[in-house]
Amino acid sequence: MKKTLLTLLTNFIIFTLSAQQLSVEQIMQDPKFTVGALPSNIFWAEDSKTVYFSWNPEKNKADSLYGASVAEKKPFKISPQTRRALPANNGNYSADFSKKVYAKNGDLFLLDCRTMAIRQITNTIENESNPSFNGKDDKIIFTKGSNLFSFTISNGEIDQLTNFQTGTKKPESKLSEQEKWQKQDQLSLFDVLKERADKKKEGDKIQKADLPKRAKEIFVEDKSVDAQTLSPDEKYITYRLVKSATGAKTAIVPNYVTESGFTEDIPARTKVGAAQTAYEFWVYDIKKDTSLQVFTKDIDGIFDEPDYLKDYVKKSLVVKRDTVKKKPEPRKVIFSNVVWSEDGKYCVLVVKSQDNKDRWIMRLDPATRKLQTIDRQHDEAWIGGPGIGFGGNVGTLGFLGDNQTLYFQSEVDGYSHLYTINLATSVRKQLTKGKFEVQSVQLSRDKQNFYITTNEVHPGEQHFYRLAVAGGTPTRLTKMVGSNQVVLSPDETKLAYLNSYSNRPWEVYIQDNEANATATQVTKSQSRQFKEYKWREPEIVTFKAEDGQTVYARLYASKTGEKGKKPAVVFVHGAGYLQNVHKWWSQYFREYMFHNMLVDNGYTVLDIDYRASSGYGRDWRTGIYRFMGGKDLSDHVDGAKYLTETQGIDPKKIGIYGGSYGGFITLMAMFTKPDVFAAGAALRPVTDWAAYNHPYTANILNEPQTDSIAYQRSSPIYHAEGLKGNLLICHGMVDVNVHYQDVVRLAQRLIELRKENWELASYPMEDHGFVEPTSWMDEYKRIFKLFETTLKK
Structure with a gap:
């Protein structure tokens, strides 16, 4: 206990004494001390009188449940007994x-x-x-x-x-002709045998009639069952059969630092292109006691082949004359669960092609098992965007109060917007429109209004609106700049939400569900250490990319240094499809603090929402299709140009760094644009996309065995010979997302290429997202040292 208090006191003294000169040790401590224990996971009591949220103002090891009454709006801690008795938030x-x-x-x-x-x-x-x-x-x-x-x-x-059974039904034993003759001969010869047989037959008949009716056995072989749904009229049960792929090799991640003292293997994942799970959709007719499969062969476009295959036509094998041409097979699909109208008249489900180039919203007639297309969204890149759903998730989908109008989201006009279609009249209506995204949708309890979150005001702001189901002008309900993550009270009279700004972390607010209502702050979470420093508000700027597109970026401008000779660092956010140029508290809060530290030390920092970042619509999202490291990298090159032309940056003193996808872009920058970036720090980077997972990679690059061109031009390991500047690579050795094998293979490639200006820092106990403050400190000390020694020569 004394040691813990001494450590906290020491950290506080260090932070306070150097409040205007940050250090890596300060900003990479446990975030509870550097930033504060921020609230999360808001939900309402069922009576709409209390808001609950996770919080940890005492800075314990884990968060506790807190509440705030609508009347008082002051936080109080919930006892374990009360917490256990609360109803579940979902249901x-x-x-x-x-x-x-x-x-x-x-x-x-x-x-x-x-x-x-x-x-x-x-x-x-x-x-x-x-x-x-x-x-x-x-x-x-x-x-x-x-x-x-x-x-x-x-x-x-x-x-x-239902009575689903694994395996197959055992066939009834059948007698051969010879056995039948023997049995009949015995019964005709011996009256006792015949009397006993007749008695048993009559007894079995009576016993069977006396038994209550049970659900029919349905044998599913080696498949699993999910998505079981009973129709509102209780006539049908729909369900999905799922068969896991067999024979796909799974990667192993060795764990070297263990309690046992022995190396232990961590089972990881398969790699992109491995065999995928197969899905079937079935309907059980309860009255007829029959179960029949729903087939997809009649779905519009189910046999279409993707355009990228045209690049490989010349390489295809010549078919011999005597070879019988195979009948084309429908593309493999993933079925969602069904959505029924309340009156049971309409049954709807989402069907997605496993190559993710088509999403069909389908009407299912359970009696005939026929599918009818309500909406088809096709994309030669891949289907995605807010509210569209992923895999077997339906996304935004439901019925209005008339039980015949379906609402859903689509990117058909380039941005994810809200639509309705009347299934009786086929009248389709677009309810939202413009160069912004609808990021969440909730139907009111009376089914007269939608509550939606959009970034219409600015790509870097999120606001909550009420919109009539018939359409029209939405009513904006939140006014605070930044992000507003709203939870509507069950009686729909109040809003509880998390709000933050770029230099102000998340806090809980409560307000009335009215357009001009005042929001009341419930929590105060910033640590004393955090308040000691004047955190910068990054300027959101734009610049033109080489193809004329407008790129958004966060600029942390240094006011010191001689024009034309100043150093700069470009930060690359991870995940690819993620937004970091916004007006709310970043999930990259450590990097945000590090950027403040860099500015203190004379650097200008640029943080770019490059091609494929979220929040900017379909074309931006799919701009990297078949070429990761193409437009997403050129956006960073154009960002470097912006720095030299507008911020007085020396073009020979620009560094770049980032983690995960950001690490990948850093490698591509250092290997393919070596004259633009003098130094780079690639953290937990993908070095070969053929080694990454299927759900993410196959959408963007297809499969390596069918689109090798996309993988070779997108994978850094194929371009390592271009390295000129100084490169730092950092990677956790128990990373089950981007495997440590990635950087081991790249290291061997750099050795064989006789490159000397690189180093690899390994972290034996870290996964993809670092946990230990000491690991964060070591990593960012190395990054800072790299920039200090290479960009300030």
Whole structure:
């Protein structure tokens, strides 16, 4: 205890004494001390009188649950007993919102939203999950194991609706002709045998008639079952069969520093291009007691081949005359769960091609299992964007109050916007429009309004709006600049949200659900150390890319140094599809503080939302299709040019750094643009995209075995001979995302190329995202040393 207090006191003294001259040790400490314990995970009490959130103002090892009443708006700590008794935040409501059913700790609970009384429905060792109400709201439908069950609220009766069994049904033993003759001969010879056989047959018939009707056995072989859904009229059950790919090799990540003292292997993931999971969609007709598969062969465009294959036509093998031409097969798809209209008339699901170039919103007729296209979104790059959904996720999809108008999001006009389509009349309507994105959608309880979050005001701001379901001008409900991450109260009279600004971390606010309401701050989270320093507000600037597009960037301008001789650093955010040029507190808060430190030391810093960053629409997102390290890198080269032309930066004194995707871009910059960047720090970088995972990489580069051109021009390891400047590589050795093998292979390549101006720093106990403050400190000391020794010569 004394040692802990002494450490905290020492850290505080160090920070305070050098409040206007930051150091790596200060900014890379535990963020609870450098920034403050920031609130998160806001949710409302069911009576709309209290807001709950995770917070840690005492700076304990873990966050605690706090609350704030709407009346007082002052935070108070929730006791463990009260926290355990709270209903789960998620769950499903009855049509009139008078009841809520939810799963908690593997059991089911029913909440009366008027009296707040909680009824526990199950108390079992096996988990029950996915509870919802049936069409009449008199039963609760849930899953246990792989099967679907119903619970009758009035009498507590539980019925099993499905009986899925692994394996295959054992065939009934069949007698040969000789065995049949022998049996018949025996029965004709011996009266006792015949009497006993007849008696047994009659007994079996009576016993079978006395047994209650059970759910039919459905054998699913070696597949698993999910997405089980009962139709509102309780006539059909839809479900999905999932078959995991077999034979795909899984990478292993060795862990060297272990409690046992032995090297232990961590199972990781497969690599892009490996065999993928297969999906089937089925309908069980309860009355007919039949289960039949839904097929995709009649879906519009299901046989289409992607355009990139045209680059390989000349390389295709000549088919021999005697070879029978194979019948084309429909592309493999992923099915989502179904969405039913409340009256049960319409059943809708999303079907996505596994190459992610098509998303179909389909109407399903469960009686005939026929699919009818409601909306097809096709993209020769890949389908994506806010509200579109990923994999088997439906994204934004639901019915309005008339039970025939469907709402959804699409990027068809270049930006993710909100649409409706009347399934009875086929009338389609676009509700939002413009060069901005709708980033979240929620339908009001009375189904008269949408609550949406957009970046219409500015690409770097997020605001909350109310929009009539018929369309029109949205009403803006949040006014504070930055990001507003809003949670609407159950009675829809209040907003609780997290707000932050570029140099001000997240805090909790409460306000009325009105356009001109005043927001009241609930939490105060900044640490004393954080307040001691005057953190810069980065200027958001724009510049033109080489293709004429407008690029947004954060500029941390240094006021010191001789014009034309000043050094600069370009930061590259990670993830590719992520936004960091915005007016809210960055998830890269360590880097933000490091940038302040760099400015203190005479550097100008530029942080760019390069091509493929989120928040700027479809064309920006897909600008890297088949060439990562193309436009995304040229945007950084144009950023360097902007620095030299407008900020007085010496073109020979520009460095670049970033982690993950940012590390990849740093390598491509150092290898392919060596005359632009004098030094680079590549942190946990992808060095060969053929070694990364399938879901992310295959969207952008297709598969290595079918599009080798895209992989070779996009992977740094193929361009390492171009290195001229000084390169630092840092990587965690137990990284299960971008494997340490990536940099080991690159190191061998650099050795064989006889490159000498590079170094590799390895972190034996760190995964992709570093955890230990000492690792952060070591890494950023090396980065700072690299820039000090190369950019200030």
